[in-house]
Amino acid sequence: MSIMKFFPYSFVLVVIINLCLGCDSPEKKTAAGNSVPLLDFEAFMGNERELNLSEIADTIEYLELKTPDDLIVSYIQDIISVEDFWVIRSREGVDKFTKDGVYVTSFGRRGQGPGDYNVVFGVDVDRNRREILISDHGKIIFYDYDGKFIREEKWGSHQSIGFSDSVLWVGSPDVHVYKNTLYALNSAGDTIRQLENPRYGKQSLNEGIWRSGSQYQKDFYRYDDELFFNGQQSNDTIYKLSGVAYTPYLIWDMGKYKLPPEYEAWYSWDDFRQHGVNYWGIPSVCESDRYLFFICQRFWTVGEVPYEHHEDNFRYMLYDKETGEGFNIVGKIKDDISFGPGLWPEWVIDGYGVSAIEWYTLSNRIEEGNYEVSPAAQAQFENFDDGTNELLILYKLKR
Numbered sequence: 001m002s003i004m005k006f007f008p009y010s011f012v013l014v015v016i017i018n019l020c021l022g023c024d025s026p027e028k029k030t031a032a033g034n035s036v037p038l039l040d041f042e043a044f045m046g047n048e049r050e051l052n053l054s055e056i057a058d059t060i061e062y063l064e065l066k067t068p069d070d071l072i073v074s075y076i077q078d079i080i081s082v083e084d085f086w087v088i089r090s091r092e093g094v095d096k097f098t099k100d101g102v103y104v105t106s107f108g109r110r111g112q113g114p115g116d117y118n119v120v121f122g123v124d125v126d127r128n129r130r131e132i133l134i135s136d137h138g139k140i141i142f143y144d145y146d147g148k149f150i151r152e153e154k155w156g157s158h159q160s161i162g163f164s165d166s167v168l169w170v171g172s173p174d175v176h177v178y179k180n181t182l183y184a185l186n187s188a189g190d191t192i193r194q195l196e197n198p199r200y201g202k203q204s205l206n207e208g209i210w211r212s213g214s215q216y217q218k219d220f221y222r223y224d225d226e227l228f229f230n231g232q233q234s235n236d237t238i239y240k241l242s243g244v245a246y247t248p249y250l251i252w253d254m255g256k257y258k259l260p261p262e263y264e265a266w267y268s269w270d271d272f273r274q275h276g277v278n279y280w281g282i283p284s285v286c287e288s289d290r291y292l293f294f295i296c297q298r299f300w301t302v303g304e305v306p307y308e309h310h311e312d313n314f315r316y317m318l319y320d321k322e323t324g325e326g327f328n329i330v331g332k333i334k335d336d337i338s339f340g341p342g343l344w345p346e347w348v349i350d351g352y353g354v355s356a357i358e359w360y361t362l363s364n365r366i367e368e369g370n371y372e373v374s375p376a377a378q379a380q381f382e383n384f385d386d387g388t389n390e391l392l393i394l395y396k397l398k399r
Contacts (some may be wrong), residue, residue, distance in 0.1 A: 036248045037324075039279070041296075042255035044317050050197055050381055051318065051329045052336045053343070056291065057353060057395035062362075064379055065389040067103040068184040071095075073389040075358040078218075081349045082125050082145070087132060089123045090390070096147060099350075101392065105147035107132050115149030122161040124220070127205035128169075133168070135161045138170070140189075155189035161221035164227040167192070171219040174232040175211050175266040176202045182229055184244055193244050198260075205268040212265045212272065214283035216295050216346070223287035223348065233281030233297065234259055250292075252282065259299055276300030280315070286348045288397050292319040293353075294347050316344050320378045338377035341365035343393055352394045358387040 027035040029374070034278035053060065065073050071092060073282030078089035085104065086097045096104040107123075108115045117136040124133050131150065132143045135158040142150040149186035160171040168185040172178040176199040179317040183194035186247075214233055221228050228249060229239040240249040259279040265272040276299030319326045341362065345353035363381070366373060373381065385392070 002045070036265070037250045039250060039252050039319060039326055040255070043259055044319075045332045047326065048328045048330050050331070051327070051333050053333050053334050053395060056288075056333070057337070057397050059307050060340075060377075060393065060395040062338075062340075062377065062384075063101045063392040063394060064384060065097060065101045065103065065392065066357075067389055069093075071103065072387070074358065075215075076390055076392075078123055078139075079347050079349060079354060079392075080125055080222075082127070082132075085145075086349075087123060087125065089120060094120060094123050094132070096145075107143045107147050108134060108141060108149065114317075115141060115143070115152070121159045122171075124161050124163045124168075126163050126166075128166060133163065134157065134162060135170070153189055160219035162229065162241065164241045166243075167228065167244050168369065169220070169227065169241050171229060171231060172197065173211050173213075174199065174234050174264075175209055176200055176204060177209060181231060181235075182239070182246065184246075191334070193246070195239070195246060199264075199266065203268070204266055205270075206266070208270075210265050210269045212276075212299065214281070214297050216297065216331060217283040218285070218346075221285050221287065221347075224289075228287075230282070230285045233283040233299070234264065235282075238285065251352065263299075265299075273300055277302055284346060286345050286353075288348045288351075288353070289399055290320065290322055290397075292321065293317075293348075294319070295346070297345065322386055337395075338374045339371050340370065340373060340377060340393075341369055343395075345395075348397070351362065351397055351399075353397050355393040356390050357393060359384045360386055360391055364392060 001352055026038040058192050067073055073090045073092055075091035078090060080087040086099060088095050088097055093109060094107040098104060108117050110117060117134055117363050119137060122135040123395060126133060129144055134141045137156045138157055139152050140158060141152045144150055156337055159173060162169045167184060170185065171182055172180060178197050179200045181193040182196040184192050186192050217233065219229060219231055219232060227241040229241055236252045236254060238249045239246045257280040261267060263271045263275045279299050281295050281299055282294050282296050294317040296317055298313045301310055302312050316329045317326060318329055332344045343355045345355060347354040
C-alpha cells in the first residue's frame with residue numbers, strides 16, 4: 001500500500017547534479033498576430049461557486065485495477081487510452097490494462113538489461129507505428145503493444161514526452177541550464193523545432209541546481225486526439241502541438257499570484273521557501289468538450305510540514321468554453337450521484353472524467369465526511385480493503 005499517496009506532499013525538491021475557446025473571454029495577441037484566449041487567474045480565484053457532479057456527468061463508477069498478487073498499483077501518474085486498452089504509469093512501472101481494469105502485461109521493468117529502465121520520466125504512444133515509448137535518463141525505449149521490447153535510442157537527456165503525428169515532443173524542467181523549454185525530435189532523434197527557455201544562461205544564487213515539482217505535474221495532455229503542452233507549474237501558456245508546429249492555445253494572466261523570477265527555486269531556494277506560499281502555479285490541465293479543468297497549487301505549502309498534504313495549498317478551477325466564464329470550485333466537485341467525497345478529474349479519457357485515489361484515503365474521507373453513500377456504491381466499497389490497488393473513479397461527462 002502506498003504511504004506516499006496517504007500523505008501526499010505539496011512540492012518535491014529535486015537537486016540536479018548533471019546538468020476556438022469561449023468567444024466571450026478576453027484575448028491576447030501573440031507575436032505572430034494570433035488571438036488567444038486570456039484567462040484572468042485573479043478573477044477566477046474570486047469567482048467562487050459550488051459544482052455538483054450531476055451538472056457535468058451522468059454516472060459514476062469506482063473501478064479497482066485487477067493485478068497479480070505481487071503487483072500493487074499506486075501513485076498513478078499517467079493513463080493513456082490506446083485502442084482497446086489502457087497504458088498506466090504508476091510508481092511501480094508502466095503496465096497494460098484492459099479498459100475493465102484487468103492487468104495484461106508490463107512495458108519493461110527497472111534494471112540494467114535490454115528494455116529495462118532506471119526511472120520513467122514520461123510515457124506516450126506512437127499510434128502510427130503502434131509503439132509505446134518510455135523516456136529514461138539519456139534514452140528512449142520502444143515496445144510494441146504486447147509489451148515486447150523493440151529497441152532503445154540514446155537521443156540525449158529526456159524528461160516528459162508527447163507524440164504528435166511522427167514528431168516526438170520533449171519537455172524540459174524550468175531551470176536555467178536547459179536551453180529549450182520544449183523541443184521536437186524526428187524519427188532519427190534529430191531536433192527539428194524548439195521553444196526557447198527564457199531562463200537559460202541566467203545566474204543563480206544557489207549552489208548547485210534546485211527546482212520544485214508537484215505530484216500532480218502533467219506537462220502534456222490530450223483532447224480530441226490533439227496534443228497540448230502545459231509545461232511546468234510556472235508556465236503561463238498552453239501550446240497546441242500539431243506535428244512539428246506549436247501554437248499558443250490559451251494564456252494565463254496570473255496577476256498578483258505570478259511567482260517573480262527572483263523567487264523561483266532555481267534562482268534562490270531560500271527566497272522560494274520564504275515567499276512561495278503567496279504565489280500559484282497550474283501543474284495539471286485536462287479538457288472535455290465543454291470544460292477545461294485546472295488543478296492549481298501554491299509554490300510552497302501553508303502547512304508546518306512541507307511535504308504533507310494540506311488542502312489549502314490547492315484550488316480547483318473550471319473554465320466554461322461555451323460561456324467564456326471561469327470559476328474557483330469550492331471543495332472540488334460534489335458527488336451528488338453516489339454521495340462519495342469531493343473529486344476532480346486528473347484526466348479526461350474516452351469521454352470520462354477520471355480520478356485516482358487510494359482505497360485507504362477514500363474510506364477515511366467517507367468516514368470523516370459522514371457521507372450517505374448510495375447503496376450501489378456501498379456494495380462496491382464492501383469488496384475493497386486496505387490491500388486494494390489504487391481506485392479509478394470514472395464519471396461519464398455530459399456532452
